[in-house]
Structures are given as structure tokens and as C-alpha cells.
Amino acid sequence: MTTRLTVTGADWTTPHIRRIHFRSDDLSAFAGSDATDRYVKLVFLQPGVTYPEPLDVRALRGILPPEHLPDVRTYTALFPDVAAGTLAIDFVVHGDEGVAGPWAAHAQPGDTLLANGPGGAYRPDPDADWHLLVGDESALPAIIAAAAALDADAVARVIVLVEEPGDEAAMALPDGGRVQWVYRAGGPADGLLLDAVRSLEWPVGTPHVFVHGEAQEVMHRIRPYLFGERGLRRDRVSISGYWRYGRTEESFREWKHELAEAERAAAS
Ligand SMILES: Cc1cc2nc3c(=O)[nH]c(=O)nc-3n(C[C@H](O)[C@H](O)[C@H](O)COP(=O)(O)OP(=O)(O)OC[C@H]3O[C@@H](n4cnc5c(N)ncnc54)[C@H](O)[C@@H]3O)c2cc1C
Incomplete structure (x- = not known):
């Protein structure tokens, strides 16, 4: 349409x-x-x-x-x-x-x-043990919408990377929800989100996960951690890059295409 x-x-x-x-x-x-x-x-x-x-x-x-x-x-x-x-x-x-x-x-x-x-394809699964929502400002709207859709008794951990204190956005979370703001503070953002995800004390059970934001951070850092170290099943994780440093959306599409090709080649 x-x-x-x-x-x-x-x-x-x-x-x-x-x-x-x-x-x-x-x-x-x-x-x-x-x-x-x-x-x-x-x-x-x-x-x-x-x-x-x-x-x-x-x-x-x-x-x-x-x-x-x-x-x-x-x-x-x-x-x-x-x-x-x-x-x-x-x-x-x-x-x-x-x-x-x-x-x-x-x-x-x-x-x-x-x-x-x-x-769009993700909505928090009401049957999940808990929810992990991670992203930078570009994913904040989707995280805000996901938080608003959580059941009143849902357990959620939210980690959002923003520029500096004062950039925190309002979001409706259930009593079992906690949000952690991570700041670039003018420094390099590399690895900041992964560090925060790694440092998180995971609640009991298997999470339903939503991770989106700058592509290098999400796809090359956080994704291997979730699937490799944490052993999460693919269908439990919604993950993708929303944008890429130094690339317009057009040239970012090429980056995604190359990544998909490289992964297909590695898998065959
Ligand atoms: C499914 C999906 C949903 C999205 N939802 C949102 C949303 O709700 N709100 C939102 O703001 N973005 C969202 N994005 C990201 C948005 O599409 C990109 O950030 C897009 O590149 C912005 O276009 P632009 O014309 O401003 O910059 P472009 O012309 O694409 O890029 C110009 C320069 O700006 C840089 N740049 C682009 N985005 C950012 C950024 N967020 N921070 C810092 N530098 C940047 C690029 O690296 C490039 O160097 C979403 C992306 C996807 C795939």
C-alpha cells in the first residue's frame, strides 16, 4: 500500500x-x-x-x-x-x-x-519466560512499542544506547521491567551495547529477544554472543541492523546483501 x-x-x-x-x-x-x-x-x-x-x-x-x-x-x-x-x-x-x-x-x-x-514481524511472546529488548535510538520506537505490549506480569530487561544523560525516553514497563541506559558520551560506541548485554544478570528461563540498531554492533558483536555463548534458538531472537556507521540506507542495503552472501558461502 x-x-x-x-x-x-x-x-x-x-x-x-x-x-x-x-x-x-x-x-x-x-x-x-x-x-x-x-x-x-x-x-x-x-x-x-x-x-x-x-x-x-x-x-x-x-x-x-x-x-x-x-x-x-x-x-x-x-x-x-x-x-x-x-x-x-x-x-x-x-x-x-x-x-x-x-x-x-x-x-x-x-x-x-x-x-x-x-x-514487521516481532511482537513480544506472552508465553516467554522473560523479554530482552536491546537497541540504540533508531530502535527505541520499536522498543517503546514492545514495552507497551508486554503483559502486566511480564519480566523484561531493556538496554538502550543513547548519546548522553538527558536522552532517556519515556516508556511504559510492567513492574517486572527494568531499563538500563548506556551512554556514548562522545566516545566510540563500539562494544558498549554488547558489554551491557554481557554484564546483565539474566532472569531465570529463556528470553524472547529483540535486538536492533547499528549493524556492526548488532550483527557482528551481539548476535554471536546470543547464538554462540548463550545458545539461544533462532526463533527466539529478532535481530537485525537498522543502520550502519558511514553508510546511507542505500549503501547499507549492499552491506547487508554482502553479509548474507558471505554467511551463505560459509555455511555451504
Ligand atoms: C525496520 C527499521 C526501522 C527503523 N526505524 C527507525 C525509527 O523509528 N527511527 C529512526 O530514527 N531510525 C529508524 N531506522 C533507521 C533508519 O532507517 C536509518 O537510520 C536511516 O539511515 C536514516 O536515514 P537518513 O536519510 O537520515 O540517513 P542516511 O542518508 O541513510 O545516512 C547518512 C549518514 O547518517 C548516518 N546515520 C544514519 N542513521 C543514523 C543514526 N540513527 N545515528 C547516527 N548516524 C546515522 C549514516 O551512517 C550515514 O553516514 C529504522 C531502520 C529499519 C531497517
Whole structure:
């Protein structure tokens, strides 16, 4: 489904995250989705380019010159309300580089975007012994949505990497939930999340795990720890990179493709 999103308002939920509120004429595609990591593909059209209607981004490749192709960025859709036609997106504002972050920093009511989706596959399993939710700011929206979906008697451990004290976001956790904030504090982020996951005292039983964020940290550090040292089953873990240092979303897709190829080759 492609829908047009119109900005209705915005507020800063933390010093580095701007929540943009949208209205849409048609969010019916969300009706069948109860994943807490629901995401949409936001389409940023190039100014001055006329696009065919209806817009099919994939079909444009090979037709338009590369510089005229829209930029596509992936974002978690928060609080979709099909009847009201509203949803929100929490954008990490990470500086002047990129497309979506700078757009969000300056978005005004009346601005529009196209969105495709939703995708998403994870929802906390109510039968799990406990829940482990780990990520950086990019995964914070999905973690907030997962925390809100936990049963009142659920046990949860949440670890979130943010820039500095003051960047903590509000989240609804059951009494058995604990959140730990980890800070980059201007230093290298390498290994900080893994160190926190390693240092965690694990509750009894097997967790249902959600780990997303910067790809090197998640896929090359935390993933081997969970599957190797902790011996977790694949179907108990939702894990993927959401972005990669030094790469745009386009070149990050190539990184993911290369990683998948390398893993396939190693397995054969
Ligand atoms: C399923 C899914 C859900 C996601 N949900 C969200 C969400 O709800 N909120 C959100 O903010 N992000 C989310 N992301 C991550 C988001 O898609 C990427 O961060 C994306 O690269 C941002 O696009 P951009 O145009 O701002 O930067 P790009 O043009 O892609 O990249 C430009 C530069 O900015 C750097 N960069 C990109 N993201 C970050 C960041 N978070 N912190 C620091 N530097 C960065 C890149 O390394 C690159 O050097 C999600 C990703 C996936 C796959």
C-alpha cells in the first residue's frame, strides 16, 4: 500500500529525537498488523522531478536517471490508528547528513511524504519466560512499542544506547521491567551495547529477544554472543541492523546483501 502522510505536528521526545505526527487518508494496510516493530518505507521525492502516477518506486529504476530516483528510508510506525488515520514516527536527528534525519529536523505541519508498508514481524511472546529488548535510538520506537505490549506480569530487561544523560525516553514497563541506559558520551560506541548485554544478570528461563540498531554492533558483536555463548534458538531472537556507521540506507542495503552472501558461502 502507498499512502500519503501529511505532517500535523511535531515535538522533541528527547534532545535527539523528533516525533512527527501524521495524518493519512488510508491506513487500512495497518488493520491486519499487530507487530510492535511495524515499519514503513518513506519515499522522499527529488524536487523538480515529475513522477508517474501511481508511484511505484521499484518500477522507476531503469526508467529515470539515478539522480532522479526518490530516496527511500525505513522507519518504525508508532501508534497507527486506522479509524482516525493517524500515526507518529520518531526520527533520530543525527546531524546534517542524510535525507530523513535532516527532513525531520525541519518538518512543518502541511509537509507531505509517501509511505509504503507496513512490514514487521516481532511482537513480544506472552508465553516467554522473560523479554530482552536491546537497541540504540533508531530502535527505541520499536522498543517503546514492545514495552507497551508486554503483559502486566511480564519480566523484561531493556538496554538502550543513547548519546548522553538527558536522552532517556519515556516508556511504559510492567513492574517486572527494568531499563538500563548506556551512554556514548562522545566516545566510540563500539562494544558498549554488547558489554551491557554481557554484564546483565539474566532472569531465570529463556528470553524472547529483540535486538536492533547499528549493524556492526548488532550483527557482528551481539548476535554471536546470543547464538554462540548463550545458545539461544533462532526463533527466539529478532535481530537485525537498522543502520550502519558511514553508510546511507542505500549503501547499507549492499552491506547487508554482502553479509548474507558471505554467511551463505560459509555455511555451504
Ligand atoms: C525496520 C527499521 C526501522 C527503523 N526505524 C527507525 C525509527 O523509528 N527511527 C529512526 O530514527 N531510525 C529508524 N531506522 C533507521 C533508519 O532507517 C536509518 O537510520 C536511516 O539511515 C536514516 O536515514 P537518513 O536519510 O537520515 O540517513 P542516511 O542518508 O541513510 O545516512 C547518512 C549518514 O547518517 C548516518 N546515520 C544514519 N542513521 C543514523 C543514526 N540513527 N545515528 C547516527 N548516524 C546515522 C549514516 O551512517 C550515514 O553516514 C529504522 C531502520 C529499519 C531497517
